[in-house]
Amino acid sequence: MDKKYKIAVIPGDGTGPEVIREGLKVLEAVSRKSGFRCDKATYDFGGNRYLKTGEILPDSALEELKSMDAIYLGAVGHPDVKAGILEKGLLLKIRFSLEQYINLRPVRLYPGVWTPLKDKEPGDIDFVVVRENNEGLYAGEGEFIRKGTIDEIALQVSRNTRRGVERCVRFAFEYTKKREKNRKLTLCGKTNVLTYAWDLWERTFNEVAAEYPEISKDYAHVDAVCMWMVKNPEWFDVIVTDNMFGDIITDLAAMIQGGMGIAAGGNLNPEGVSMFEPIGGSAPKYTGKNVINPLAAICALSMLLENLGEHEASSMVENSVKKITPKMKSMAAGRMGYSTSEVGDLVVKNL
Ligand code: IPM
Ligand code: MN
Numbered sequence: 001m002d003k004k005y006k007i008a009v010i011p012g013d014g015t016g017p018e019v020i021r022e023g024l025k026v027l028e029a030v031s032r033k034s035g036f037r038c039d040k041a042t043y044d045f046g047g048n049r050y051l052k053t054g055e056i057l058p059d060s061a062l063e064e065l066k067s068m069d070a071i072y073l074g075a076v077g078h079p080d081v082k083a084g085i086l087e088k089g090l091l092l093k094i095r096f097s098l099e100q101y102i103n104l105r106p107v108r109l110y111p112g113v114w115t116p117l118k119d120k121e122p123g124d125i126d127f128v129v130v131r132e133n134n135e136g137l138y139a140g141e142g143e144f145i146r147k148g149t150i151d152e153i154a155l156q157v158s159r160n161t162r163r164g165v166e167r168c169v170r171f172a173f174e175y176t177k178k179r180e181k182n183r184k185l186t187l188c189g190k191t192n193v194l195t196y197a198w199d200l201w202e203r204t205f206n207e208v209a210a211e212y213p214e215i216s217k218d219y220a221h222v223d224a225v226c227m228w229m230v231k232n233p234e235w236f237d238v239i240v241t242d243n244m245f246g247d248i249i250t251d252l253a254a255m256i257q258g259g260m261g262i263a264a265g266g267n268l269n270p271e272g273v274s275m276f277e278p279i280g281g282s283a284p285k286y287t288g289k290n291v292i293n294p295l296a297a298i299c300a301l302s303m304l305l306e307n308l309g310e311h312e313a314s315s316m317v318e319n320s321v322k323k324i325t326p327k328m329k330s331m332a333a334g335r336m337g338y339s340t341s342e343v344g345d346l347v348v349k350n351l
Pocket of ligand 1: 087
């Protein structure tokens with residue numbers, strides 16, 4: 001009997017449905033080759049449903065998501081919905097409620113992909129960012145004081161718990177050990193200014209590091225990480241950081257690996273249900289035109305398969321992507337030399 005997985009699919013807004021369609025095409029083909037099956041439950045959450053019904057993510061659906069083997073998400077963000085509503089109500093709600101406390105962002109330059117960094121080749125850009133995904137500034141703590149007056153103060157608090165920091169740091173050490181590249185883990189923080197949060201992070205990092213003598217530990221301030229990511233990306237193996245810094249540096253990282261068209265990420269609960277997504281957003285201006293690059297969604301699918309334990313299928317998808325990228329003119333929407341569906345077809349053909 002074939003193995004069977006339950007996958008929740010949330011195509012979402014904008015170009016989300018188009019890239020997810022290609023991802024599912026690849027899933028269909030690779031599952032047939034590898035001998036497993038997927039039961040898909042599709043959910044129409046996103047801007048359109050919210051505008052029609054006022055509902056973003058009902059509690060009953062959240063409960064259903066908890067019973068899945070994985071979640072595959074397209075994009076969140078609608079031009080007619082105020083910024084923050086869908087992000088908080090859907091994406092962050094799932095990340096928090098399902099305790100997906102790691103945001104994993106592999107940064108790899110694939111063959112033939114243009115990078116804005118001069119003289120850098122695929123082997124030079126190959127690292128992973130482990131971003132804490134449940135706390136920090138994203139916890140949403142804060143308040144207005146004397147709102148609307150000249151004396152107004154807006155407080156936005158970064159919440160860092162020992163438990164939250166430790167499980168993230170521990171994950172990063174384990175990941176670095178298993179990755180077997182340079183066995184180097186860089187803590188990306190701001191110990192020189194943010195002396196509460198980063199004191200806790202640094203202490204936790206050093207304590208956990210003592211259990212991993214085989215891993216070389218490194219520290220860099222977040223501003224320096226930005227500089228080195230552009231100047232010497234080959235220095236990095238695994239970077240661990242908090243939610244806000246992780247959000248920012250992974251957009252920079254996405255650009256050096258060829259742009260949002262190819263950048264994928266996973267929201268992991270190592271003990272529970274994880275969610276995989278292209279990190280690029282809903283790209284309203286390209287919606288419905290069959291021009292968006294589906295490779296980020298297809299790379300997210302490869303991560304999803306890896307997470308299910310379907311290692312062979314995961315590698316098959318990634319290897320197929322590596323065969324396609326040299327044939328494409330660009331990773332950017334509308335300039336690939338192929339349509340969205342043609343890129344999906346090529347990945348299927350090269351599996
Ligand atoms: C990301 C996105 C989200 C974030 C937004 C859409 C809330 O930018 O996944 O990096 O800030 O985490
Ligand atoms: Mn982001």
